[in-house]
Amino acid sequence: MDKLTIEELATFCKAKGFVFRSSDIYGGFSGFWDFGPLGIELFNNLKANWWNFFVHGQENIVGMEGSVISHPRTWKASGHIDNFNDIFVKCKKCKKDSKLDESELGKVKCDCGGEYENKGKFNLMFETKVGARDQDMAYLRGETAQSMFMNFKLIQKTSRMKLPFGVAQIGRCFRNEIAPRDFLFRCREFHIGEFEFFINPNEKKCNLLGKDQLNVSFDFLSAEVQDKGKENLSKSTIKKILDLKKLDEWHAYWLAEQIKWFRNLGLDEIKIREHVKGELSHYSTATFDVDYMYPFGSKEVAGNANRGQFDLMQHVKESKEKMEIFDDASKSKVLPKVIEPTFGMERVFLALLTKAYSKNEKGDVVLKLPSSLAPVKVAIFPLVKNNEKIVEMSKEVYLDLKKDWNVSYDVSGSVGRRYARNDEIGTPYCVTVDNDSLKDNSVTIRDRDTTKQTRVKIEDLKNKLKEMIF
Numbered sequence: 001m002d003k004l005t006i007e008e009l010a011t012f013c014k015a016k017g018f019v020f021r022s023s024d025i026y027g028g029f030s031g032f033w034d035f036g037p038l039g040i041e042l043f044n045n046l047k048a049n050w051w052n053f054f055v056h057g058q059e060n061i062v063g064m065e066g067s068v069i070s071h072p073r074t075w076k077a078s079g080h081i082d083n084f085n086d087i088f089v090k091c092k093k094c095k096k097d098s099k100l101d102e103s104e105l106g107k108v109k110c111d112c113g114g115e116y117e118n119k120g121k122f123n124l125m126f127e128t129k130v131g132a133r134d135q136d137m138a139y140l141r142g143e144t145a146q147s148m149f150m151n152f153k154l155i156q157k158t159s160r161m162k163l164p165f166g167v168a169q170i171g172r173c174f175r176n177e178i179a180p181r182d183f184l185f186r187c188r189e190f191h192i193g194e195f196e197f198f199i200n201p202n203e204k205k206c207n208l209l210g211k212d213q214l215n216v217s218f219d220f221l222s223a224e225v226q227d228k229g230k231e232n233l234s235k236s237t238i239k240k241i242l243d244l245k246k247l248d249e250w251h252a253y254w255l256a257e258q259i260k261w262f263r264n265l266g267l268d269e270i271k272i273r274e275h276v277k278g279e280l281s282h283y284s285t286a287t288f289d290v291d292y293m294y295p296f297g298s299k300e301v302a303g304n305a306n307r308g309q310f311d312l313m314q315h316v317k318e319s320k321e322k323m324e325i326f327d328d329a330s331k332s333k334v335l336p337k338v339i340e341p342t343f344g345m346e347r348v349f350l351a352l353l354t355k356a357y358s359k360n361e362k363g364d365v366v367l368k369l370p371s372s373l374a375p376v377k378v379a380i381f382p383l384v385k386n387n388e389k390i391v392e393m394s395k396e397v398y399l400d401l402k403k404d405w406n407v408s409y410d411v412s413g414s415v416g417r418r419y420a421r422n423d424e425i426g427t428p429y430c431v432t433v434d435n436d437s438l439k440d441n442s443v444t445i446r447d448r449d450t451t452k453q454t455r456v457k458i459e460d461l462k463n464k465l466k467e468m469i470f
Helices: 006-016 037-056 073-078 145-159 223-227 238-243 249-264 310-319 345-356 388-401 415-423 458-468
Strands: 019-021 033-035 061-063 085-091 097-100 116-123 126-130 136-140 165-174 189-199 217-221 234-237 270-274 286-294 297-308 325-327 332-334 337-344 357-359 365-367 378-382 407-409 429-433 442-447 453-457
Touching: 006 019, 006 345, 033 037, 037 061, 037 165, 037 189, 037 249, 037 345, 073 145, 073 310, 097 116, 145 165, 145 189, 145 310, 145 337, 189 249, 189 345, 223 270, 234 238, 238 249, 249 270, 249 286, 249 297, 249 337, 270 297, 286 345, 297 310, 297 345, 337 345, 345 357, 365 415, 378 388, 378 415, 388 407, 388 429, 388 458, 415 429, 429 458, 442 458, 453 458
Parallel strands: 061 165, 217 270, 378 407, 378 429
Antiparallel strands: 019 033, 085 097, 085 116, 126 136, 165 189, 189 337, 217 234, 270 286, 286 297, 297 337, 325 332, 357 365, 429 442, 442 453
16 A cells, blocks of 8 residues: 555545544644544454453553543653653744654754754643642643552552563553644554563563564664664564663563564564664663554554663652562562553554555455454345345344444445445445345355355354454
8 A cells, every 4th residue: 555645544534434633623633633433443442452462361461540640740750841852843944843853853854855953852741730729730641651650569469469560551641742743643642552561670581481472573673773874674583682682581572572462463564673872761771663664654653661660769769658569589679670562552543544445446445454453343234125024134133243243234225335335444244134034044244355255044143253253
């Protein structure tokens, strides 16, 4: 889909009920978006998939959900008030506002070819007031991480977790972006899925790291190559970058698991980019981006940072509360170090749509989403809508399947038109009830991607679909 533009995708999403501009009747509000009926189904399925993989699928990770506003001292301790900045730049030629990382200053030009003028640093935290009369200054959270750091001792105690263990959440975050752009990619309100994995700081070995992780291969952009001003990718593996001491074993394990999750979604067009020293966050000693090839270029969709003991130490200093926990393995109290895999959930959503968007030989859109993520799993069609017996049988099938999945009942237009309508919203399977169904108690399943049709007994239909939807 090299010809797909982000503008075309945004138009498609609006027309089909995936994503709308927030406050559209007033001309929209830059950096804010609403999920429509199909979009929220896809987004919820994506979040559930992430949760199943990284929380339910792990023995040592539990979840939580923190508040959007926390005590303002949270952000003083974390360094966000002082360090959560972007470089505000303006193009000297087209006068467009934008932002750059410090490592990009003097190296990157505007899309129009113009040079950027540095307008100084800009803090991304959203300020707000709390209280009806005596209002206190507060902030909308810029990341979900801090609530996990502040609650980790309570979670460890109440969940009876032992080191190493993780705490995960998916939640809304807010950043006062200088120049929101590229549809859902750079927003002012968005969701982050991330977990903080707490480890004894003296633990060098990862007991979960095996061949399944070490052999994970990927396209790699190293810091050394970037320092030379180049973008040459090399083939690498988790074992290779581990041997080069670019990260430690637990960091390597979770980077491998991230890559595996993306590939489980069918998002193979990723690369791993190592952060150069000048762009490392104030809390990180080593960070890797997972970049995806969008229509507007290869951009970050997820990241993985070694936060060390920075955040917990900062909260100890600011709150004067002790944050050490007892480690059964070493029989001592320790302040854990932290590995943090992070995912921009709207960016993953956007990557899924980019990958799925295709056109058939007729020029009609076919949204080839993974069946497990598709907003509507099955569409049921009565072939003859004015035949009461066919309609009755169709509704019985619909109501039975609705107990297990989000399904639709469609009687409008020809069967071909109904197929096309469901293809473009990503419905993987259509079930047709026809005249023969009244005789043999069977229906026809039609596959979105192959258009192959299979005849199945109604009594076997649900089990058959369970085999197909994964």
